[in-house]
Amino acid sequence: MAPASAPPAADGGPVLVWRDALLSVVFVDELNYPGFTRVVWNGHVKEMTDLAATDREHVMWAVWQVEEAQRAVMAPEKVNLASFGNMTPHVHWHVIPRYADDAHFPNPTWAAAQREPDAQGLAARRALLPRLRAAIVANLNK
Amino acid sequence: MAPASAPPAADGGPVLVWRDALLSVVFVDELNYPGFTRVVWNGHVKEMTDLAATDREHVMWAVWQVEEAQRAVMAPEKVNLASFGNMTPHVHWHVIPRYADDAHFPNPTWAAAQREPDAQGLAARRALLPRLRAAIVANLNK
Numbered sequence: 001m002a003p004a005s006a007p008p009a010a011d012g013g014p015v016l017v018w019r020d021a022l023l024s025v026v027f028v029d030e031l032n033y034p035g036f037t038r039v040v041w042n043g044h045v046k047e048m049t050d051l052a053a054t055d056r057e058h059v060m061w062a063v064w065q066v067e068e069a070q071r072a073v074m075a076p077e078k079v080n081l082a083s084f085g086n087m088t089p090h091v092h093w094h095v096i097p098r099y100a101d102d103a104h105f106p107n108p109t110w111a112a113a114q115r116e117p118d119a120q121g122l123a124a125r126r127a128l129l130p131r132l133r134a135a136i137v138a139n140l141n142k
Numbered sequence: 143m144a145p146a147s148a149p150p151a152a153d154g155g156p157v158l159v160w161r162d163a164l165l166s167v168v169f170v171d172e173l174n175y176p177g178f179t180r181v182v183w184n185g186h187v188k189e190m191t192d193l194a195a196t197d198r199e200h201v202m203w204a205v206w207q208v209e210e211a212q213r214a215v216m217a218p219e220k221v222n223l224a225s226f227g228n229m230t231p232h233v234h235w236h237v238i239p240r241y242a243d244d245a246h247f248p249n250p251t252w253a254a255a256q257r258e259p260d261a262q263g264l265a266a267r268r269a270l271l272p273r274l275r276a277a278i279v280a281n282l283n284k
Contacts, residue, residue, distance in 0.1 A: 047221055049209045060202055067191045078231060079189055082224040086240055086248035089220060098228055106228035108252040 014038065017133050018140045022058055025066060025136060032103040032117055033096055034125040035074050035132055037066050041091035048083065048091060062140065063093050069135035070097045073128055080108065156180065159275050160282045164200055167208060167278060174245040174259055175238055176268040177216050179208045183233035190225065190233060204282065205235050211277035212239045216270055222250065
């Protein structure tokens with residue numbers, strides 16, 4: 001259950017932040033990771049090296065814009081970047097702001113949890129989401 | 143302990159595959175993941191967006207060359223790419239050939255193991271390492 005202050009997600013799924021003809025940027029509804037963002041290629045392509053070089057550059061450009069926005073707005077300890085696609089073999093990138101007191105730090109978010117994150121700290125980060133969204137959109141529209 | 147057929151690693155640590163003035167490519171000594179390769183920025187830089195755009199492009203170019211070589215030589219089910227740096231805040235990328243029967247598939251390799259991988263299958267993949275090394279070096283010297 002999201003805290004009462006959470007921005008509503010119509011279906012509890014990803015929320016579209018920005019989109020062009022080639023890719024979409026979405027907020028992932030991960031309670032313990034406010035700001036967790038995905039960059040998703042619109043076409044059905046399995047591996048980054050299946051894309052043309054200019055398309056790969058476009059994907060990574062979007063990832064850097066998201067990373068810069070997360071750093072500027074959320075001041076994470078570290079940004080984590082990952083493209084797996086084992087379950088959904090369709091090019092997408094996870095861009096995750098990480099904090100020393102988050103549920104898994106210093107492990108990847110897919111590893112064993114290390115602690116129960118502080119609810120107030122999470123709420124404070126969640127309150128930054130409108131600013132993060134604005135910063136991502138501004139970066140991608142530059 | 144690595145099987146007797148494993149290529150020797152002087153100290154059990156990463157084995158240098160290729161290096162230029164900016165980055166190094168190394169094989170990681172992960173018994174369950176033959177071909178696990180890292181692309182490591184030589185300078186001490188924490189985040190990808192701390193790098194100049196041309197340097198970021200150089201890093202990702204190296205990652206794509208490694209991915210292409212892994213696909214060509216090892217025919218993985220999927221290639222996994224990740225840059226975390228929570229424990230070692232120094233730009234480095236994990237490039238991991240994944241298989242449906244590997245220890246963690248379809249989970250990331252940092253998640254809970256799913257099975258004990260087949261020793262013969264691992265040995266067959268490990269036997270490809272000299273060809274993988276040659277393909278990575280050839281791609282990076284193109």
